[in-house]
Amino acid sequence: MMRTGLSALWSHWRRNPLQLFTLVAGLALATALWSGVQAVNAEARASYDAAAATLGDGQYDQLLPERGDLIAQKTFIALRRAGWLVGPVVEGRIGAPDNRVRLVGLDPLTTPSGLGPLGDAATTGLPDYLEQLPVYANAATAAKLEGLLNTPVVIDADIAPDTAITDISVAQRLLGMDVQLSRLIVAPVQPIGRPPLAEIAPDLIRRPAQGGGDVGRLTDSFHLNLTAFGLLSFAVGIFIVHGAIGLVFEQRRGMVRTLRALGMPLNRLIVLMAAELLALALLGGVVGVLLGYLIAASLLPDVAATIEGLYGAQVSGTLQLRPAWWLSGLAISVLGTGLAAAGALVGIARMPLLASAKPRAWATARGTARRLQAMGSLALLAVAGLLALAGEGLIMGFGLLGCLLIGAALLLPPVLDRVLAGAQRLATNVTAQWFWADTRQQLPGLSLALMALLLAMAANIGVSTMVSSFRLTFTGFLDQRLASELYVTTESAAQTAAFEAFVADPARETLPLLSVDTTLADLPAELYGARIGATYRENWVLLAQAPDVWTRVAEQQALIVNEQLARRAGLWVGDDLTIGTGLALPIAGIVGDYGNPIGQAIVAEPLFRDLYPEVEALSFGVRSETPQALRESLIEEFGLPAQNITDQAQIKAFSLSVFERTFTVTAALNVLTLAVAAFAIFMSLLTLATMRLPQLAPAWALGLTRRRLGQLELVRAVVLAALTALCALPLGLALAWVLLAVVNVEAFGWRLPMFLFPLDYLTLALFALVAAVIAATLPARRLARTPPSDLLKVFANER
Amino acid sequence: MLLSVKALAKSYPGADGPVPVLRHVDLAMQAGETLALTGESGSGKSTILHLVGGLDTADSGEILLDGHDMTRLDDKGRAAMRRDAVGIVFQQFNLIPSLDVAANIAFQARLAGRYDPHATQDLAEALGLTAQMAKYPEQLSGGQQQRVAIARALAVRPRIILADEPTGNLDETTAEDVLDQMLALVAGTGAALMMVTHSRGLAARMERQVHLRQGTLE
Known part of the structure; x- marks a missing residue:
């Protein structure tokens, strides 16, 4: 009986392959985008885990220099002698400038066990290890290191991307850091009674585990963004x-009805239908996961670039097939089918055997259901309003987005219905009256597709407004930050002094780039020493500032911080920030610093040199009225290699190219979502067209030609798409505001001004209209060519 | 006794409370007997057919079909009776549009586990459907569709055939042809036939006629 029942159910798909295609394609597209995003997230998380497992990032407390960026090896020895169980780490970058590898040196005897291959080497093959002192790296990194090292490279797939691990002595040699260390890892269990840190090493500060350096936590917001896109x-x-x-x-x-009348028990029929849907869900899921893999593989390099650009974290650029994500892809396909089919299955379960068997396909939802939908949507929009006024946090931001989008989507059909009813009242021509009335009747059948189009268009408007606003702000930011006409790199302290003397006359201003990595307000940060002059005073636009900001900074009475540091540390103008032992200065200004992953503080150059006398500037910005001439004299007279001089345009172009690459992923997801919505409209119109004859035959019989009916079908699609586009505009702008003013601030630490781009919106609307015309063309053509005999059958009741 | 209906009552909900459709109906049929149920629209003819066929449930009364009390069976039990003991022919044919003629004819017999390809072929030949076996319902005329429905009902070798206005959608000549074939085939199987009809001419061709008026038998 099961086989016979299944064969009857499947026969429907054989006779309606278009519906089967729609269902499987819908499932596949939904699953593809979701599982593609999940694959990217899984790959990135695996990279963070690898980094944490091999480098101890965020796992252990660490000791860092309070000033400068190096620890003397003797401090480490003093700590060990005093009973502190600490392990030394040396860190730096090697390789070509465009292909750098992070080299980390660890000590196998004092590194906490389980921390990467060196932690294991201490317990397993120490004699072999000491004999070879190899470098560990994954295959891709090993390829980059080829020819750079004279020690053997051991391939270890678990090592984080673009990272190589080796013995501390090898790293010190390769990085030129003799008897110096970058940081110390503190073992979780320490002996009782050891002297306090301040007594042995007063220049070191202790950063607790899970601090700001935890890349996984830092990038959570980015992955939440991607997940939100995947969900959309x-x-x-x-x-x-x-x-x-x-x-x-x-x-x-x-x-x-017939199956039940012929003796198929209801519960068995429900089981068969559920099994049929499960099979289709798995089929759609498998196709979707395969598509998702392709999407993820093509997006991953850009995602890796984005994450590195935004957070400085490395992500592998190659994709692995992880069971967790393809199983989750199949699961989401089954779950989605279950959600979509639950109502229909309940309807079948409750349908009396003798109920009308006439298809009421997408019957017009009137009365209570429509009122409930409108009330539900208004309630969701009200919740969105409350969240916008009172909510805090990234999750709240996404909650606000969810309420806003779903509420607006649910409100679309009632709004369109009212607009169409108004048009029907205003119409004087009988054909127009019929057209508006018929369009209203079609609305329930098309409302799901139109809601999908609304969401896709709103997402497109919102995200493109955000990206374009970001681009404008970023370009302005580059103009103020990259004011110097030339950027020069020197190679030694001696050359630096000679260079400063050489350019003192021809250059208007010379701006050294002095910085150290440090910890400010318990967050990883950079401290900059700035030569305050006309360039800073004239070009830098501050988001908030106290009076005489630059004068106070120049007089070493105040400092400036970037927006990220201010927001993350909860500081603002007037608050004090400690930058060295016992030195706290008030914040006199907040500067926008877009694209920078970490916090920054800027003090006057003399103060910086007092705090960090060992730090030498090897990079300079040079202001000049005649940059080309200065460049030539630097090369020919001073003898600087040409590659050590970069002009402003080159740096700006490079920065903008990094920016564009950062948002390639967003743009790709945007286009894919819009394509899915266009597909939804096409399939809805196509399937609806197969049921339109009973509605169109009377109009044909009363004098409308088939050609005219086909034309009106096209016009209907355009009208509905245009109305949806109109509704999408305010929704998209609201979405952009939420992204810029709420989500960005929570996720990245900066707030961007919102700009409007009417031409972009117009282009998008035209795209939607063209998509609607394309989607409606095939059904309209079919209608225009329907044989009169088929139309007559409607009246002969033989259909 | 194949069918025994006693004190059968059924009402449907109406705007002003339940509307009685059948009131205390008693009816009996022997195996192989043919019976016409006639009456005006709304007199309850189809309702009797639906209750006997287990398509609907009675408010009160008893329906003994082939020894089983249909009024005491649950949904699963009624489905089993429909599948194994009853052949139904509807006015609207109710074929499965996505199955071809051959699959439609065989469908109920397969459900009941009684599919016999030779018998199905014989039925198709007897009803003049051999050339249509690979066609789909939408490609057939009304008369042909009703022949398929009759073949489907007979292929399961039921104890009783319930026909609800089986020729109501057909022209007079076609209706005569279809009825001739149905009666001949039913006679050959030994099944009982209960047919609802408005037509006095068709009713006259049954062995017994029962007239319903406002839910009671005359």
């Missing part, structure tokens, strides 16, 4: 699936 795409795909399943179940009402 999934929701758009599920709209298609819901529409397809609803239509199929409606069309099979007659079959269900």
Whole structure:
């Protein structure tokens, strides 16, 4: 009986391959975008875990220099002698400038066990290890190191991307850091009674585990962003699936009635239908996961670039097939099908055997259901308003986005219905009256697809407004930050002094780039020493400032911090920030610092040199009225290699190219979501067209030609798409505001001004209209060519 | 006794409370007997057919079909009776649109586990459907579709065939042909036939006629 029942159910798909395609394609698209994003996230997290496992990032307390960026080896020895269980770490970069590898040196005897291959070497093959002193790296990094080292490279797939681990002595030699260390890892269990840190090493500070350096936590917001996009795409795909399943179940009402009349028990029929859907969900899921893999593989290099650009974290650029994500892809496909089909299955379970078998496919939802939908949407929009006024945190930001988008999508059909009713009242021509009335009747059948289009367009407007606002702000920011006409790198302290003397006359201003990595307000940060002059005073635009900001900074009475540090540390103008032992200065200004992953503080150059006398500037910005001439004299007279001089345009172009690459992922997801929505409209129109004859035949019989009916079908699609585009505009702008003013601040630490781009919106609207015309062309053509005999059958009741 | 209906009552909900459709109906049929149920629209003819076929449930009364009390069976039990003991022919044919003629004819027999390809072929030949076996319902005329429905009902070798206005959608000549074939085939199987019809001419061709008026038998 099961086989016979299944064969009857499957026969529907054989006879309606288009519906089968719609359902499987909808599921596949929904799953593809979701699982693609999940694959990217899984790969990135695996990279962070590898970094944490091999480098101890965030796992252990660490001792860092309070000033400068190096620890003397004798301090480490003093700590060990005093009973402190600490392990030394040396860190630096090697390789070509465009292909750098992070080299980390560890001591196998004092490094906490389980921390990468060196931690294990101490307990397993120490004699072999000491004999060879190899460098450990994954295959891709090992390839980059080829020819750079004279020690053997051991391939270890678990090592973080672009990172190589080796013995501390090897790293010190390769990095030129003789008897110097970068940081010390503190073992979790320490002997009782050891002297306090301040007594043995007063120049070191202790950063607790899980601090700001925990890359996984730092990048959570970025992955949450991607996940939100994946969910949005999934929701758009599920709209298609819901529409397809609803239509199929409606069309099979007659079959269900007949099957039951012929003796198929209801519960068995439900089980068969559920099994049928499960099989389709798995089929769609498998296709979706495969597509997702392709999407993820193509997006991953850009995601890796984005994460490195935004957070300074390394992510492997190659994708592995991880069971967790493809299983989750299949699961989400089954879950989505279940969600989309639950209502239809319950409807079948409750349908009396003798209920009308006539398909009421996508019957017009009137009365209570529509009122409930409108009330639900208004409630969601009200919640969104409350969250915007009172909520805090990234999760709240996404909650606000969810309420806003779902509320607006649910409100779309009632709004369109009111607009169409108004148009019907205003119409004087009988054809126009019929057109508006008929369009209203089609609305329930198209509402899911139109809601999908609304979401996709709003997401597009919102995200493109955010990215374009960011681009404008970033370009302005580059103009103020990259004011110097030339950027020069020197190679030694002696050359630096000679260089400063050489350019003192021809250059208007010389600006040394002095900085150290440090910890400010318990957060990893950079401290800069700035030569305050006309360039800073004239070019830097501050987000907030006290009076005489630059004068006070120049007089060493105040400092400036970037927005990230201010927001993360909860500081603002007027608050004090400690930058060295016992030295706290008030914040006189907050500067926008877009694209920088960590906090920054800027003090006057003399103060910086007092605090860090060992730090020498090897990079300079040079202001000049005649940059080309100065460049030539630096090369020919001073003898600086040409590659040590970069002009402003080159740096700006490079920065902008990094920016564009950063948002390639967003743009790709945007386009994919819009394509899915266009597909939803196409499939809805195509399936709806197969059921339109009973509605169109009377209009044909009363004098409208088939050609005219086909034209009106096209116009209908354009009108509905145009109205949806109109509704998408305010929604998209609201979305942009939430992204810029709420999500960005929580996720990245900076707030961007919002700009409007009317031409972009117009282009998008035109794209939507063209998509609607393309989607409606095939159904309209079919309608225009329907043989009169088929139309007559409607009246002969033979259909 | 194949069918025994006693004190059968059924009402449907109406705007002003339940509307009685059948009131205390008693009816009996022997195996192989043919019976016409006639009456005006709304008199309850189809309702009797639905209750006997287990498509609907009675408010009160008893329906003994082939020794089983249909009124005491649950949904699963009624489904089993429909599948194994009853053949139903509807006015609207109710074929499965996505199955071809051959699969439609065989469908109920397969459900009941009684599919016999030779018998199915014989039925198709007897009803003039051999050339249509690979076609789909939408490609058939009304008369042909009803022949398929009759073949489907007979292929399961039921104890009783319930036909609800089986020729209501057909022209007069076609209706005559279809009825001739149905009666001949039913006679050959030994099944009982209960047919709802408005037509006095068709009713006259049954062995017994029962007239319903406002939910009671005359």
